[in-house]
Amino acid sequence: MAGATISGPGSNIDTQAIVASLVAAERAPKQTQINTQTLKATTSLSSLGKIQAALDAFRGALDNMKTASSFSGLSGSSSDEKVATVTTGNGAAAGSFALTVTQLATASKISTKVFAGGASSVVNAGTGPTSLNIKQGSNTFTVSVPAGATLQQVRDSINSQYTNQGLSANIVTDANGSRMVLTSTTTGVGSDLTVTGDSGLETGVTVLAPPQNALYTLDGLSMESKTNTIADAVSGVTIKLIGASVVPASGTATPTSITVAASGANLKSSVKGFVDSYNALIKAANAETQVTTAADGKVTSGALTGDASLRALLSAVRTELNSMAGTGQLKALSQFGVQTDQKTGTLSINDKLFDAAALTNAADINGIFSGDNGLLARMKTATDSFALSKTGVFAARSASLSDSLTALKKQQDNLDERMVSLQASLSAKYTAMDSLVARLRAQGDSVMATLNAINKASSSDN
Incomplete structure (x- = not known):
């Protein structure tokens, strides 16, 4: 074979190629299946x-x-979307309503005392942590105030923990210093924010804005809502209050028309x-x-x-x-x-x-x-x-296929191990064969040398 590597010095046969071919032939059917x-x-x-x-x-x-x-084929509209917007849902029926908004529902807003040193003022000058408890109804938001904490750090701690729960804190600064303002997204009467604890922030609290309900009339009926999203006043219709109705100089607000009508x-x-x-x-x-x-x-x-x-x-x-x-x-x-x-x-x-x-x-x-x-x-x-x-x-099908892939991976590992073992076994056998051929060749060479010597001696005698 042109270009073949002679790996068997005794037999002059490429035993490595033979072993590789035998192993490949043994592996092929199972490997193809896997x-x-x-x-x-x-x-x-x-x-x-x-x-x-x-x-x-x-x-x-x-x-x-x-x-x-929305398959009802109805859609809601507002004659003044600066006052209210409308969406329809289950149970909606065609009709129109006159809406007048006196006030929007608002949330509680309170302020701490003024800190002359600004946002970097140390709130807790002690050696141990203190607590600030912010209450709203049955909910309590507890904030740990570590020793040396500043007003800014307390604000950041409140926002990182409770922003997603509707509580936020901001710092307002003027010529007198800084104060922390707490605001809730929960609106309506009874949602007042109060603070307790031993942090020092609970003293000197000022109520900036008490919570209030939305006040409005619908077809002349006076109504209230704790939120600005009204989902139960009209069946299947959600009204979102955006602003108070404009009161002209005459003193009588112009009602906003809320209409639910068929829409192809x-x-x-x-x-x-x-x-x-x-x-x-x-x-x-x-x-x-x-x-x-x-x-x-x-x-x-x-x-x-x-x-x-x-x-x-x-x-x-x-x-x-x-x-x-x-x-x-x-x-x-x-x-x-x-x-x-x-x-x-x-x-x-x-x-x-x-x-x-x-x-x-x-x-x-x-x-x-x-x-x-x-x-x-x-x-x-x-x-x-x-x-x-x-x-x-x-x-279930996906789980079964995943199990099959796991089993196939195991089969692949077993096949690899078996082929390594087979290659080692065949290599050992061909190495032994090569050694035997080498010994036989050496013996043959020795016999030929002896015969040549005898023939040479016979020729000299003649």
Whole structure:
């Protein structure tokens, strides 16, 4: 063999190449099996993860659409959004209301005494820690004030611990010095802030602003709210108070008109939201089951082509999609322009059909989607068994594939160990063979030397 390395000095045979070939031949079948199964499991696990993510997104969108209840086809508006804004939800009905806002709900705001040395003034001049307790109703926010702590450090400690709980602290400085101002995001009468403890900050506290309720009238009825977001005054309507109504020189405020009315655009936007969410799930499934044909005619199947679990999921959602629902004249999506592409399974909206149906049968469209037996609820129920994070169909499949990959890793380790052992064994055998050949060759050379000597001696005698 040209260029071969002669590793057996006795036999002049490349024993290393022979051993490597034998080991490779022994490894090949099992290695091919492990590689094939590992690639398939890894690819399937990745594809299942994508389907799970798409399913979770779809179910999340269903929850959002159920909460928003925008399939009612109603939308809220305010004639003066500087006074109030409006959103509609479950239970909303068409109507209009006159709103006048006298005052907004406000939060408690208090100030500590003035520290002449400014923000760097030492609050705790002692040798041990003290405590500042900030109370609001049944809640107590406790702040430890270490020895030598400054006003700025106490402020930072309050904000780092309690900003997310609606309590904040700021330092206000003027010619007299600095003071810490405490503010709460909780509004309404009864949410007063008070301070106790032994930090020294609890003395000389000033109330800058007591909490107060929002005062307003709705269709002439005087009402109060502890917050500026009013969700229970009108069923299904949330009113967010932004500012007090303007009182002109005449002394009578002009009411803000709150209107809840049918909106075809709002209804169409909701249906489109459902269509887009559904299509995202279908496209994710199509991507993982697609069969492609290369230019050379080679056919490649998707990782989940023919997968029974995915087929079951798609069958479940399509069954609900095609089911008749509602109590009105329209009971199917196709009747108001939602059409299915027979090739891809995705949905689209025929604008002309939808606009005509929404104009006269908006309540029917709402009935198909909303309610305990509506499409949104049924879709959520139909996908429950597939989406559960630990016991769902896809979670179980993913766990099984992960176990398979672990087992394949163990098989790979065992194969590697076995091949190392085989290589060592074969190397030892071929080394022994080479040594035997070397000894036989040496003996042969010795015999030939003796015979040559005898022949030479015989020739000399003649």
